[in-house]
Amino acid sequence: RQAAFRTDLSVLLDQVGGGKESLSFMKRRIRRLAPQWATAANRLGAKLGQRWRDQKKILIHVGFLTEESGDVFSPKVLKGGPLGEMVQWADILTALHVLGHNLKISMSVKELQGFLGVPPGRGSCPLTGPLPFDLIYTDYHGLQQMKQHMGLSLKKHKCHIRVIDTFGTEPAYNHEEYATLHGYRTNWGYWNLNARQYMTMFPHTPDNSFMGFVSEELNETEKRSIQQNKVNNMAVVYGKEASMWKQGKDSFLEILHKYMEVHGTVYYETQRPPEVPAFVKNHGLLPQHELQQLLRKAKLFIGFGFPYEGPAPLEAIANGCIFLQPKFQPPHSSLNHEFFRGKPTSREVFSQHPYAEEYIGRPYVMTVDYNNSLEFDSAVKEIMRTKVEPYLPYEYTCEGMLERVHAYIQNQDFCVPEPPFIPANFSRLGSASGSRVIRPLFVPLPNSTALGWASNVTAPAAWPPLSSLRLLVSQEGQSCVEACQSAGFICEPAHFRFVNNKEALLEVQCEVVDSEINHILPAFSVMRRECSLQREPLLFSCAGHSPKYRRLCPCRDFLRGQVALCRDCL
Numbered sequence: 001r002q003a004a005f006r007t008d009l010s011v012l013l014d015q016v017g018g019g020k021e022s023l024s025f026m027k028r029r030i031r032r033l034a035p036q037w038a039t040a041a042n043r044l045g046a047k048l049g050q051r052w053r054d055q056k057k058i059l060i061h062v063g064f065l066t067e068e069s070g071d072v073f074s075p076k077v078l079k080g081g082p083l084g085e086m087v088q089w090a091d092i093l094t095a096l097h098v099l100g101h102n103l104k105i106s107m108s109v110k111e112l113q114g115f116l117g118v119p120p121g122r123g124s125c126p127l128t129g130p131l132p133f134d135l136i137y138t139d140y141h142g143l144q145q146m147k148q149h150m151g152l153s154l155k156k157h158k159c160h161i162r163v164i165d166t167f168g169t170e171p172a173y174n175h176e177e178y179a180t181l182h183g184y185r186t187n188w189g190y191w192n193l194n195a196r197q198y199m200t201m202f203p204h205t206p207d208n209s210f211m212g213f214v215s216e217e218l219n220e221t222e223k224r225s226i227q228q229n230k231v232n233n234m235a236v237v238y239g240k241e242a243s244m245w246k247q248g249k250d251s252f253l254e255i256l257h258k259y260m261e262v263h264g265t266v267y268y269e270t271q272r273p274p275e276v277p278a279f280v281k282n283h284g285l286l287p288q289h290e291l292q293q294l295l296r297k298a299k300l301f302i303g304f305g306f307p308y309e310g311p312a313p314l315e316a317i318a319n320g321c322i323f324l325q326p327k328f329q330p331p332h333s334s335l336n337h338e339f340f341r342g343k344p345t346s347r348e349v350f351s352q353h354p355y356a357e358e359y360i361g362r363p364y365v366m367t368v369d370y371n372n373s374l375e376f377d378s379a380v381k382e383i384m385r386t387k388v389e390p391y392l393p394y395e396y397t398c399e400g401m402l403e404r405v406h407a408y409i410q411n412q413d414f415c416v417p418e419p420p421f422i423p424a425n426f427s428r429l430g431s432a433s434g435s436r437v438i439r440p441l442f443v444p445l446p447n448s449t450a451l452g453w454a455s456n457v458t459a460p461a462a463w464p465p466l467s468s469l470r471l472l473v474s475q476e477g478q479s480c481v482e483a484c485q486s487a488g489f490i491c492e493p494a495h496f497r498f499v500n501n502k503e504a505l506l507e508v509q510c511e512v513v514d515s516e517i518n519h520i521l522p523a524f525s526v527m528r529r530e531c532s533l534q535r536e537p538l539l540f541s542c543a544g545h546s547p548k549y550r551r552l553c554p555c556r557d558f559l560r561g562q563v564a565l566c567r568d569c570l
């Protein structure tokens with residue numbers, strides 16, 4: 001069946017149900033943003049024209065909100081606990097509904113069992129028949145519950161699963177045997193999925209897919225009125241929980257207070273939290289729309305280093321604030337910071353909000369060393385002088401999210417085994433089933449070798465399409481994430497299978513070519529003139545790096561403001 005855009009959200013609101021504070025938060029958000037989603041649906045509809053879109057049967061099982069996982073979030077919704085996940089799930093539900101798919105929503109193990117048609121009760125009763133869904137969106141908690149209640153059949157059906165995973169999962173942590181043997185085992189990873197089945201909150205781990213969420217968009221009248229009503233010396237602090245204000249914040253808060261009136265939205269029960277200095281005007285935790293109103297007046301939104309990578313800075317920038325945040329030197333990661341410990345990633349985080357720093361940047365975002373009071377002082381002064389317009393990257397608008405999720409749903413298929421890449425010399429040119437000739441481009445990278453193929457090659461239709469592929473060789477010790485980025489591209493894990501062959505390594509002139517199971521491959525060692533190909537496709541990894549190896553990197557182009565998609569991706 002063909003999917004038709006929906007602009008009426010009442011059916012979705014009924015499906016979400018009620019009772020818990022977390023669900024009420026999500027429903028308030030869905031209602032508040034409904035007009036924006038409707039406009040976005042109409043726009044994307046016009047953009048896509050008459051294109052066929054398959055209507056999918058989709059199960060959404062929100063594991064972290066189930067009683068069975070302890071549901072630690074719901075009681076914290078009104079107390080300053082993490083809301084980012086709730087924001088994202090509300091937006092995922094809305095996007096899938098608006099795109100016109102057929103949804104079933106589960107927030108308990110009982111509902112999960114009902115939808116899957118497995119007998120209720122404990123223990124692992126495998127699902128015997130076919131899976132009644134094309135796609136299942138869940139999270140790590142939900143995955144665990146499905147394992148418990150679907151038993152062995154989970155393995156058979158896992159290509160249909162998408163895991164919403166805020167901070168991302170790198171391939172080395174996802175491959176059970178490899179993770180166990182090489183010290184990448186954590187509480188979360190080792191599901192042996194294709195790493196692109198994990199979907200993140202920000203586009204920080206190109207090995208995963210970028211799901212995202214949305215932020216409020218303003219029309220021209222609102223933008224103008226915001227600019228007229230900005231209070232140049234008003235700052236709002238990013239941190240709704242008192243613990244985020246603990247320790248060592250006094251010195252730069254004092255500096256800030258020299259120039260600006262400082263506002264906070266810190267949760268409190270009866271008394272002012274002692275961590276919050278007396279000069280701070282604390283509003284208490286605000287409902288989302290009231291926070292937006294506060295941000296519309298403020299000039300500066302200031303981060304204290306925690307929480308990492310949340311939605312609030314995007315909302316602040318969308319409401320015309322400048323976001324000031326601390327630089328992390330050395331960077332935070334699962335190796336040195338409690339928060340990231342045990343998360344299935346080695347990603348290094350160089351500031352509180354790397355997306356804001358790298359994708360938005362000045363004048364909207366200033367990333368400074370908070371220990372350097374001179375640098376901090378001059379940043380605050382600069383912010384007071386600087387005029388900015390409200391800004392929201394396209395990928396965080398409703399239309400941008402719909403476009404991206406549409407593209408994933410119609411094009412990503414992890415159930416059909418990906419055929420190995422065959423260089424032209426060994427294959428029939430222009431053979432059946434949509435094969436086509438491609439010619440990857442040479443891309444020169446400073447201090448690194450650019451490669452291309454000597455001959456044309458054929459490959460079955462791929463997504464992202466092969467026209468987007470740019471082949472690069474990293475420097476020693478550099479990951480493909482960095483190598484692609486420094487050439488203005490993004491690493492594309494789906495393209496690894498096209499560069500994991502002798503042809504691609506032709507120009508490197510290796511004396512030996514072997515194949516191994518290692519997440520930095522394909523790569524070559526300069527010293528030993530040795531090239532190694534990857535033997536385990538699940539370990540193709542943009543993130544991997546090793547001091548003695550130069551990696552072969554499949555990069556691709558991307559759309560400005562929509563990094564998940566390439567020029568020919570739609």
Ligand code: UDP
Nearest residue numbers: 082083084265285286287288307310311312
């Ligand atoms: N938020 C809110 N009231 C407040 C402060 C924040 O509703 O007083 C909302 C905010 O609009 C954002 C969400 O909380 O969408 C998550 O914010 P944050 O960036 O702090 O991420 P978290 O750590 O909660 O995931």
